[in-house]
Amino acid sequence: MSQLKELEKKEASFAFGKKERKLLTDPLNDNNPITVQVLGICSALAVTTLLDKAIVMSIAVVFVCAFSNLIISVLRRSIPKSVRMIVQLVAIAFLVTVVELVLKAVNYPIYVELSVFIGLIITNCIIMGRLEAFAMANGPWKSFLDGIGNGIGYGIILIIVAAIRELFGKGSLLGYQVLGDWYTPNGLMVLFPSAMFVIGILIWIHRSWNRSLIDVS
Amino acid sequence: MHSTRSTIFFVLVMTTVVALVLAFLFNGLKGTHERNEIVYNKKAILSAIENELGESISDMSDDRAEEIFSTKIKQTVVTVAGDEVEESYIENRYKGGKAENIDLKKEKKLDEDEKILPVFEFNTDSGEKYYIASVRGSGLWDDIWGYIALEDDLNTIAGVAFGHKGETPGLGAEIKDNEDWKSQFKGKKLYDENGDWKSVYVRKGGAKNPIHEVDGISGATITADGVTEMLDRGLKYYESYFKTLQG
Numbered sequence: 265m266s267q268l269k270e271l272e273k274k275e276a277s278f279a280f281g282k283k284e285r286k287l288l289t290d291p292l293n294d295n296n297p298i299t300v301q302v303l304g305i306c307s308a309l310a311v312t313t314l315l316d317k318a319i320v321m322s323i324a325v326v327f328v329c330a331f332s333n334l335i336i337s338v339l340r341r342s343i344p345k346s347v348r349m350i351v352q353l354v355a356i357a358f359l360v361t362v363v364e365l366v367l368k369a370v371n372y373p374i375y376v377e378l379s380v381f382i383g384l385i386i387t388n389c390i391i392m393g394r395l396e397a398f399a400m401a402n403g404p405w406k407s408f409l410d411g412i413g414n415g416i417g418y419g420i421i422l423i424i425v426a427a428i429r430e431l432f433g434k435g436s437l438l439g440y441q442v443l444g445d446w447y448t449p450n451g452l453m454v455l456f457p458s459a460m461f462v463i464g465i466l467i468w469i470h471r472s473w474n475r476s477l478i479d480v481s
Numbered sequence: 482m483h484s485t486r487s488t489i490f491f492v493l494v495m496t497t498v499v500a501l502v503l504a505f506l507f508n509g510l511k512g513t514h515e516r517n518e519i520v521y522n523k524k525a526i527l528s529a530i531e532n533e534l535g536e537s538i539s540d541m542s543d544d545r546a547e548e549i550f551s552t553k554i555k556q557t558v559v560t561v562a563g564d565e566v567e568e569s570y571i572e573n574r575y576k577g578g579k580a581e582n583i584d585l586k587k588e589k590k591l592d593e594d595e596k597i598l599p600v601f602e603f604n605t606d607s608g609e610k611y612y613i614a615s616v617r618g619s620g621l622w623d624d625i626w627g628y629i630a631l632e633d634d635l636n637t638i639a640g641v642a643f644g645h646k647g648e649t650p651g652l653g654a655e656i657k658d659n660e661d662w663k664s665q666f667k668g669k670k671l672y673d674e675n676g677d678w679k680s681v682y683v684r685k686g687g688a689k690n691p692i693h694e695v696d697g698i699s700g701a702t703i704t705a706d707g708v709t710e711m712l713d714r715g716l717k718y719y720e721s722y723f724k725t726l727q728g
Contacts, residue, residue, distance in 0.1 A: 313650045344488040351495060358499045362506060369510045372517035379647075433651060451700065454651030 278405050287409040291417030298421040298463065299470045300477060303389045308422055309459040311381050315438050318426030320367070320374050322419025324382060326412060328359045329391050333411030335359075336399040352395045353386070360385045390418055425462050429453045516543075523550050523581065528642040529613050529628040530603055532667075555602040556580035561593050563721030571597065585617040585626060598718055603630070611639050612723075616715025621703040623647040625656065629716060631671075635723040638681065641666045643708070653704030665695040671716060678720070680713040 297303045304325075311321045335355045336343070343351050364382045368375045375382070385391070394414050399407040430436060433453030435443035452458050471477050520543045527546060528538045534549070558566040558580050572578035574587075580599030588596050601613040610633045617626040623646035630639040641663055643656040655662060669681045670692050679693045683705040688694035697705045 342491065344491055347488055347492055351492070354495060354499060358503065361503055365503075365506055365510050365514075369513040369517065372521050376521070451651050455649070 284406065284409055287406060288413040288416075291410075291413040292420065293474060294476065296417045296421065296470070297390045297393075297414055298418055299467045301390075301393075302467075303393060304418055305463070307381055307384060307388060308418075308425060308463060309456050311378065312422055312426040312429055312459050312462075313433065313454050314377075315423065315426045315430045316374065317377055318419075318422045320371070320378065321381065322415070322422050324360075324363045324367070325385060325388065325391070325418055326415030327363060328356060328385055329394060329415035329418075330408055330411035331359050332356050332391055333394055333399040333407040334404055336395045337402060337404040337407035340400050348400070352392060356391055356395075357386050390414055421463070421466065424466065425459055428462050429458060433458070519581070520546055523547065525642055525644060526581075526601055526613060526615075526628050529630040529640045530611055531642075532640055533603070533605060533609070533611060533630070550581070553604055555604070557600040557602065558583065558597050559600055559719070559722040561596050561598070561718045561721065563725045566597050583615075585615055586624065589617050593718070596718065598722070600719070600722070601628075609633065612726075614716060614719050616711050618707050618711025618715065620645055620648045620656075620707040621653050621701075622649070625704065625707055625711060627708070627711060627715075629666075629712070631723075635727060636670050636672050638666050638669045638671070645704075648704050649701070652698070652700040655698050655701060656704060656708060659698070662696070662698060669693060669695065678717065680716060681709075683709045 291297060295301065298305065298308055307321065311317050332352070332355045336352055339351070360383060363385070364375075367378075367382065394411060398410045402410070427437060430438075431442060432450050435441060435447045435449050523546050524538050524541065527534060527541075527549060531538050536545075538546075556579050558571050560566060568578040571582070574597070575582040575584060580601060583597060583599045585599075588598070599615050601615075603611040603613065605611075611630050612635060613628050613630045615626070615628055617624060619625065625643060625645040625648065627641055627643040629641050631637065632639045643663070645654060645657055648654045648656065665688070666681065671678065671680055673679045673693070682690075682694045683697050684690075684694045685697040685702055685705065688696050
């Protein structure tokens, strides 16, 4: 009994030490959801044609990932095991609907542009994966940080891909013309296959820079 | 560990809490959502006469769009036969009873004699008149729509604005995003010299007729054909009304 109390006390602290920092930075590099775990590829293909779309999408995923981790972590001892996944889905769907309603009120044109992809965050494997792998076994504060870390790890790749695609596909960034008239926009860059190439090249660069990721077998 | 009863209890409590929070949020934001949608549509209509307005639509504030709409735009609703429709009749179909409330997606499915069409008459400060017609058709993946601004002669196109639900970015979606392509429509005519209906064609491989054709978009043949069909059919609905305007 005293052990459990001690554990709860430990969980309640909002310490920010080395371990906590690692939760935030690990998904950015060694454990990146897109380039290392290769999760969430579907939305990375679809919403990376323009930078502003990718930024809004990233913010939405950081929010959903962090707070679903938090909610599930708080509830984890009372969630009946038999309906565990359904409860996780309810939490995710709830947060995604909140994002959708708020975005529709705050920036309607972006809401129209993103259309179904906001709703499809529900099916983003990164979020469900973090709930199962982390939030079900760790305290709320740590889970929250882990959610933010993974959300940013996903978002950063999304933003890099979108910046490359918008720059070469339209010659602009965030809608402002960057490359002059001499540049003929490459139509292939705004099509879905180019996202696949860009992500592939990013994985390549990532691995040759961070040797520890390469499988020796 | 958990009995069936406690499992059901847990699920019930959780879904109730979630449903209540979402319902409150939805109701709280409903007004903003509706206003956003109305302003978004109004800006889309105004973008057909962006040149004549002399203001950039993307920089325009929501209040300014509403102001232009209430002061400079006269809304009329007509039938395919060319008669003006009473407000009470429109009210039966759409809340608000004005041209701006008409949902062309619903009208598209109706028979010709049941259809009602919105007309937006824009009066500039210098006394020029433009008429904006609303059309809707099908692209490659889903619906496409457009607002076509005509000059006073009801023959020459002054400007166009297109929209789409799900055309491919970079290909079909260019009908909405490509300003150069849209600017080709300016000055094109719907009737030939003899006064016969010609409409405006999107020609694959490049326009051959300088008065009735515009260039196609590479990689977007089906969307472009959809635009051609939409213009021909959609603008034709207005023909009777435009004839009565000209007397």
